[in-house]
Amino acid sequence: MTAQAQLDPEQTETMTVREAIRQALREEMERDEDVYIMGEDVGLFGGVLEVTGDLFEEFGEERVRDTPIAEAGFMGAATGAAATGTRPVVELMFSDFMGVSMEQIMNQMAKMRYMFGGKTEMPVTVRTTEGGGMGAASQHSGTVHAWIAHFPGLKAVAPGTAASAKGLTKAAIRSDDPVFVFENKMIYEQKGSVPTDEDFTVPIGEASIEQEGDDVTVVATQRLVGESLDVAETLDGDVDVEVIDARSLYPLDTDTIVESVEKTGRLVVADESPLSYGIHAEVAARAQEEAFFSLDAPIQRVGTPDTHMPFSPPLEQEVLPDGDEVQHAIERIT
Amino acid sequence: MADYTLATDDGRLEALRRMLLIREFDTTAGEYFADGEIPGFVHLYIGEEAVGVGACAALDPDDYIASTHRGHGHCIAKGLDPELMMAELFGKQDGYCNGKGGSMHIADVDSGMLGANGIVGAGPPMATGAALTIDYKDLDKVALGFLGDGAVAQGQVHEAINMASTWDLPAVFLVENNQYGEATPVEKQHNVENLSDTAQAYDIPGVTVDGMDVTAVAEAVEEARKRARAGDGPTLIEAETYRYRGHYEGDEQPYRTKEEIEQWQERDAIESFKQRLIDRGELTESEFEELQSEVEETIADAVDYAQDADMPDPSEAYEDMFGEPVPEIEQFAARPRADGGTRGGDTR
Numbered sequence: 300m301t302a303q304a305q306l307d308p309e310q311t312e313t314m315t316v317r318e319a320i321r322q323a324l325r326e327e328m329e330r331d332e333d334v335y336i337m338g339e340d341v342g343l344f345g346g347v348l349e350v351t352g353d354l355f356e357e358f359g360e361e362r363v364r365d366t367p368i369a370e371a372g373f374m375g376a377a378t379g380a381a382a383t384g385t386r387p388v389v390e391l392m393f394s395d396f397m398g399v400s401m402e403q404i405m406n407q408m409a410k411m412r413y414m415f416g417g418k419t420e421m422p423v424t425v426r427t428t429e430g431g432g433m434g435a436a437s438q439h440s441g442t443v444h445a446w447i448a449h450f451p452g453l454k455a456v457a458p459g460t461a462a463s464a465k466g467l468t469k470a471a472i473r474s475d476d477p478v479f480v481f482e483n484k485m486i487y488e489q490k491g492s493v494p495t496d497e498d499f500t501v502p503i504g505e506a507s508i509e510q511e512g513d514d515v516t517v518v519a520t521q522r523l524v525g526e527s528l529d530v531a532e533t534l535d536g537d538v539d540v541e542v543i544d545a546r547s548l549y550p551l552d553t554d555t556i557v558e559s560v561e562k563t564g565r566l567v568v569a570d571e572s573p574l575s576y577g578i579h580a581e582v583a584a585r586a587q588e589e590a591f592f593s594l595d596a597p598i599q600r601v602g603t604p605d606t607h608m609p610f611s612p613p614l615e616q617e618v619l620p621d622g623d624e625v626q627h628a629i630e631r632i633t
Numbered sequence: 634m635a636d637y638t639l640a641t642d643d644g645r646l647e648a649l650r651r652m653l654l655i656r657e658f659d660t661t662a663g664e665y666f667a668d669g670e671i672p673g674f675v676h677l678y679i680g681e682e683a684v685g686v687g688a689c690a691a692l693d694p695d696d697y698i699a700s701t702h703r704g705h706g707h708c709i710a711k712g713l714d715p716e717l718m719m720a721e722l723f724g725k726q727d728g729y730c731n732g733k734g735g736s737m738h739i740a741d742v743d744s745g746m747l748g749a750n751g752i753v754g755a756g757p758p759m760a761t762g763a764a765l766t767i768d769y770k771d772l773d774k775v776a777l778g779f780l781g782d783g784a785v786a787q788g789q790v791h792e793a794i795n796m797a798s799t800w801d802l803p804a805v806f807l808v809e810n811n812q813y814g815e816a817t818p819v820e821k822q823h824n825v826e827n828l829s830d831t832a833q834a835y836d837i838p839g840v841t842v843d844g845m846d847v848t849a850v851a852e853a854v855e856e857a858r859k860r861a862r863a864g865d866g867p868t869l870i871e872a873e874t875y876r877y878r879g880h881y882e883g884d885e886q887p888y889r890t891k892e893e894i895e896q897w898q899e900r901d902a903i904e905s906f907k908q909r910l911i912d913r914g915e916l917t918e919s920e921f922e923e924l925q926s927e928v929e930e931t932i933a934d935a936v937d938y939a940q941d942a943d944m945p946d947p948s949e950a951y952e953d954m955f956g957e958p959v960p961e962i963e964q965f966a967a968r969p970r971a972d973g974g975t976r977g978g979d980t981r
Contacts (some may be wrong), residue, residue, distance in 0.1 A: 335769065361769065367799060372758055372792025379762020379776075380748060383697065385769055401924030402789065407754050407759065414738040415748060416731030452954060477954035504959065549958035 307311040311462075311494050317487040317562070319461040320426070320480075321352050324388065326497050328358055331386065334472055335362040338390030339371055347392050347485055348428055374400035374425075378408045381423040381477075384547035388472055392428040395441040396483065408477050409452030422477040425470070429457075430483040430522060430571055431608040431619050439607070440608035440615075442570075444481040444520075448549040454503055456482040459524025459544040461491030463605060466501030474503060481548075483521035483571065506552035512541035513628050515565040518556055518582050520545050523569040526622035533626065538633045545570075548578060556582060557589040564595035567628045571620055574602040596632035601625050636694050636712060639687075639851045642915050645923070648690050648847055649670025649910060652682040652903045655706040655930040658715055659878075661932050662705065662736075666882050669723050670940075675736045678706030680877035683902035684809050685710035687850025687872075688777060691858055697745045697763040697776040699756035701809075702737050703876070704749025707779055711746050713739070719935040725942035732945045733953065745774075753814075754787025756780055757806055761793040764802035764867075775861045777805040777854070785828050793868065798835035801859035805854060806869045809844065811876040816888045829871040837867055844872030845902040851926055874902075948976070 314322070328334050337360075340347055342355040342365040345604040355363040366373040370391065377387040391397065397404070404425075412421050447457040454476055471478035501507075509524060510531045517540055518536065519527040524544045531540035541559050562568050566586050568579040573622070579600035580588040586598060601620045609615055637647035659677040666675050677683065681703070689698070689710035700707040708718055713729070721728025722736050729739050740748035747763060750756050760778025767774045782792050785808055797804040808829070815821045823829060832839025838860070842849040850872050857868035875897035879886045910916035951966040966976050 324637055333770075367792070368795060369792035371789040372796050374762070375758020375789060375793060376765055376796060377763040379699070379747065379759035380741060380765045380769070381762070382759070383763045383766040383776075385766045387765075402752060402755065403758060407750075407755055411740075411748065412955070414730060414734040415740040415742070416733045418730070419742045420742065420956055454955070454959075476909070491806050503957070550961055553960070623880070 309355050309366060310496055311492040313490055314461055314493050315487060316458070316461045316464045316482070316489050317348075317574070319348055319465035319493045320350050320468050320482065322493070323353065324351065324354060325357070327469055327472040328354070328362060330497070331383070334363060334386045334388060334611045336390060337364040337366050337368055337377060339368055339392050341390050345392060348485070348487060350375045350426070350482070351390065357616045369376065370396050371403055372398035375403040375407060377423050378403055378411070378421070381421050382411060382419050386422045386472065388424040388426065391425055393439045394427040394429045395438050397427070397443055404453070405450055409450055411450060421477045423477045424471040424480060425477070426480045426482060428484045429481050430485055431615050432485040432610060434610060434615060436610040437607035442603070444479070444548055444574040445572050447479045448578065448581070452477070454478045454550065455481065455548040456503060456546060457483070457520045457548055458520060458546060459486070459521050460509070461489065461626070462493045463501050463507060463544060463546050465493050466499055468501070470500040470503050471616045473500065481521070486522050486525065486580070501546060504547045504550040504552055506546050506555040507544045507609060508541065508555065509544050510540065510542040512539040514539040514558040514563055515522060515545060515567060515633055516541045516556070516563045517567045517569060517625060517629070518543045518545050519569040520548070520578065521571060523571060523620060523625065527569055527583070527625050530622045530629065532627045534629065538629060540629065543549065545582070551581065551585065553585045553589065556586060560586050560590040561593040564593050565597040566594070566623060567601060568630070569620060569625050571603040572602055573605045574600055575605050577602065599628035599632055601628050635965070637690055639848055644690065645910060645915060645929065647917070648686050648929055649903070649906055650924055650928065651710055651862050652847065652906065653925060654931065655682045655685065655709045656903060657928050658709060658718070658935070659705055662719070663878065663882050672724055673735050674881050675722070675884070676701050676703040676881050677876070677878045679816060680897065680902070680961065681811055681844065681874045682706055683811055683847035683906070684807070684844045684850055684872045684874050687847040688779070688807055688854045690778060690847070691851045691854035694809045695745060696774050697747055697760065699747045699759040699763065699776070699778045699936070700749045701779050701781055701784070702749060702751050703781070704739060708739050708746060708749070711744060713741055713744060713746060715931060715935040716938040719939040720942045723939040723942070724944065725939055726835055726945040726949070727942040731949060731953075741823045746788045754780060754784035754790045757784070757790045757793035760804050760806065761802060765800070767803050768800070770790065773862070775803040775805060775858050779806055779807050779809060779812065780827035782808060782810040782812070782819045782828055783822060785831065786814070786822055794835050794869065797867045798837045801864055801866040804867040805857040805861055806867055807854065808869070808871040810871050810873050813880065813888065815880045816884070818888065825947065827871055831871050832869040835869070837869060838872070839869045841871040841873060844874030845900045845905065847902060847906050
């Protein structure tokens with residue numbers, strides 16, 4: 300699906316990714332009383348990165364529920380609550396805290412439906428923040444979405460634009476499956492056109508072609524979607540770059556990626572996660588499985604080295620992938 | 634009200650019947666496991682029957698329970714069907730989980746049974762979550778989380794009880810202290826004298842009861858349930874009990890003596906409850922024999938049912954992952970097999 304096709308300018312408004320997510324939360328809570336938010340400091344405080352904002356004033360403490368600092372406990376409680384008929388939306392303050400709650404995610408939330416022979420639903424949404432760029436150092440800057448995408452029983456989405464942030468958040472909340480929404484914290488202020496239709500959702504498992512092109516395909520996620528679009532503009536007239544926002548990491552829209560690679564013959568995968576055993580490898584593997592004979596050049600990967608996120612700005616900038624690296628990757632194969 | 638309660642003659646007989654049913658179920662499961670007909674491994678509840686039955690006698694049928702790896706007793710106490718349970722143990726399509734869960738994951742959410750659980754300490758967060766639903770939707774229910782003595786050391790148990798008590802949720806936490814966390818005695822795993830002492834940390838009532846006395850367990854849970862329904866929050870109950878079998882079947886149990894096991898068996902929960910009912914004139918020895926034969930028949934029927942039931946079709950392995958299926962799994966299922974057949978088809 301192309302981004303242009305779904306956005307009618309008459310029915311959109313411009314807003315930031317942060318506002319888009321908050322609007323999604325508000326609309327879904329208004330639509331369905333079973334939906335509520337829980338997490339650390341999501342209430343009066345408005346969330347540490349201000350995503351829940353004023354929802355507490357609108358919906359009260361029952362529906363915008365502050366939890367103790369107990370990630371395993373509240374992830375488990377959300378799992379039990381979802382299994383018994385409500386639709387919790389958990390905010391995990393930083394994705395680095397996933398480790399603390401991993402037991403409940405991997406052994407309970409992910410497995411209950413299957414272990415019980417499909418006799419329970421698990422309509423839980425987990426929103427969490429990812430990424431470096433704030434000088435937040437190694438324990439508050441990680442990008443861990445590949446863990447969740449890898450683990451059977453969980454769905455993972457990672458929006459790169461305001462529209463997809465809203466649409467994916469709404470789709471996650473409406474899903475009867477556990478869906479993790481990975482929000483890159485550096486794009487909360489990024490603006491974009493967002494549909495105002497209250498039933499606008501982005502189907503989980505559909506990528507978006509944000510920019511059409513014939514020479515090279517860039518499959519990007521999160522912050523690197525915007526940076527890749529800038530690169531496409533820079534290279535315009537020289538190299539015709541197609542930019543795809545993967546949007547959904549699991550399930551992954553293999554068809555859209557493969558069709559694009561069949562057209563361009565070249566693929567760059569840009570995702571702010573460590574390069575080994577991750578998203579890049581998965582996209583590359585699927586592309587070569589389905590479009591091997593269309594490939595004219597080796598697939599390029601843009602990500603972070605297998606280090607942690609360092610604190611000091613020059614160190615952090617050193618390891619963070621950016622548009623320049625996407626451009627270099629394109630230039631290596633075109 | 635519960636579908637059986639210790640307040641009536643009939644209810645007491647029903648409680649005795651369920652205790653017998655649990656013992657017969659697990660004795661039989663142990664035998665078929667030893668024969669190799671039940672795959673995997675099983676953790677038997679024999680010796681602890683008074684805890685599960687006492688607790689469920691004090692609950693309403695609509696209440697939730699979250700169970701443990703030693704969950705057969707909780708299932709039967711909650712009213713699950715022994716045929717579907719046995720079929721699950723045998724890995725059959727007709728089992729509670731269509732053969733996908735086995736002994737450690739029997740669940741029947743519609744009956745309020747939120748699942749046996751292979752992870753020690755994972756039940757209490759589940760109970761807290763169910764209690765959150767009850768509170769959020771203003772339902773007339775409670776959620777009871779069973780946990781073993783070993784689980785009291787788990788961090789997520791603390792988090793779950795802290796949250797439930799901070800939010801005054803309608804939850805009950807019931808520690809089955811069977812004296813051993815796997816192969817290590819309880820006193821080597823905890824510093825408190827009674828495991829219910831930890832309730833002080835949450836400013837909730839903590840009580841220790843005789844887990845070999847079904848009435849004592851039921852009274853404690855009844856009280857806890859009242860408190861939970863009144864909006865006063867959870868209670869932490871410790872029931873002191875004993876498992877007669879190893880941690881799992883096949884456990885050689887070098888950590889305890891035969892004498893110790895015999896000492897506990899002298900206080901056997903079924904035997905003492907039966908005797909009490911006879912003393913009160915509510916049961917005769919011959920009525921008991923009759924009850925025992927009925928129970929044996931029920932379990933024999935459950936075994937027949939399980940043995941006759943079909944194994945799941947291999948294609949079932951690809952089902953039930955999600956409400957909205959993903960192409961990744963569907964494509965895998967459609968791949969040809971090495972032997973030329975199709976996956977999930979005719980070959981096993």
